[in-house]
Structures are given as C-alpha cells and as structure tokens.
Amino acid sequence: MHELSLIQALIETVAHSAVENDIAKVNTVKIVVGEVYGALPDALDFAFRVLTKDTVCEGAVLEIDKTPLVLKCGACGSEYQPDEINWKCPACGAGGVTAISGKELYVDYYEGD
Numbered sequence: 001m002h003e004l005s006l007i008q009a010l011i012e013t014v015a016h017s018a019v020e021n022d023i024a025k026v027n028t029v030k031i032v033v034g035e036v037y038g039a040l041p042d043a044l045d046f047a048f049r050v051l052t053k054d055t056v057c058e059g060a061v062l063e064i065d066k067t068p069l070v071l072k073c074g075a076c077g078s079e080y081q082p083d084e085i086n087w088k089c090p091a092c093g094a095g096g097v098t099a100i101s102g103k104e105l106y107v108d109y110y111e112g113d
C-alpha cells in the first residue's frame with residue numbers, strides 16, 4: 001500500500017526525535033503531504049495507526065495538511081494549478097514547468113510528554 005511506505009519514514013523521524021528529546025509518549029503528529037502523492041487521508045490515518053503500534057507514537061492523533069500542486073512556467077513565469085491531464089501553461093502553452101508546491105512530504109511538528 002502506497003500510504004504505508006509514505007508514512008513509514010515520517011514515523012521513524014518522529015520516533016527518533018522523540019527518543020532524543022526524552023519524550024515517552026507522542027500525542028499529536030502533524031504532517032504535510034503534497035497533492036502529487038495522491039495519498040488519501042483515510043489511508044494515511046490507517047497506515048499511521050498500523051505503523052505506530054508499539055512505538056512512542058502509538059495512540060497519537062495524526063493531523064494531515066495537504067498542499068495543492070502549483071506549477072511555475074519556465075517560459076513566462078506564470079504560476080498555476082494544473083488540471084489532472086494537462087500540465088501545460090495556460091498563459092503561453094509552454095510545457096517546461098516546475099512544481100513549486102505540492103511535492104512536500106514532511107513532519108510539520110509533533111507534541112508529546
């Protein structure tokens with residue numbers, strides 16, 4: 001399952017950091033997931049619960065912040081949100097675009113005792 005592998009590394013990051021900071025129990029984990037990953041919140045939540053079993057993150061609340069995909073045109077500099085099939089620049093039609101948002105995948109913060 002896609003979401004399992006996405007969230008695995010994030011949990012390891014939090015668990016590692018929690019141990020280093022003497023946190024015995026993590027209560028909340030907030031993650032930022034870019035739209036480009038296509039991850040479903042329900043599936044992320046399920047993956048989180050499965051993967052945090054017997055870790056310091058067990059029972060923690062998972063908050064998910066999804067960032068929309070935003071592209072920037074290399075030719076004219078327009079920034080836009082593409083539709084699913086057509087990623088070309090709506091202003092000039094160029095195809096040389098870079099994603100400036102929507103590819104994030106990181107832990108925003110976590111809280112614990």
Ligand SMILES: [Zn+2]
Nearest residue numbers: 073076089092
């Ligand atoms: Zn353009």
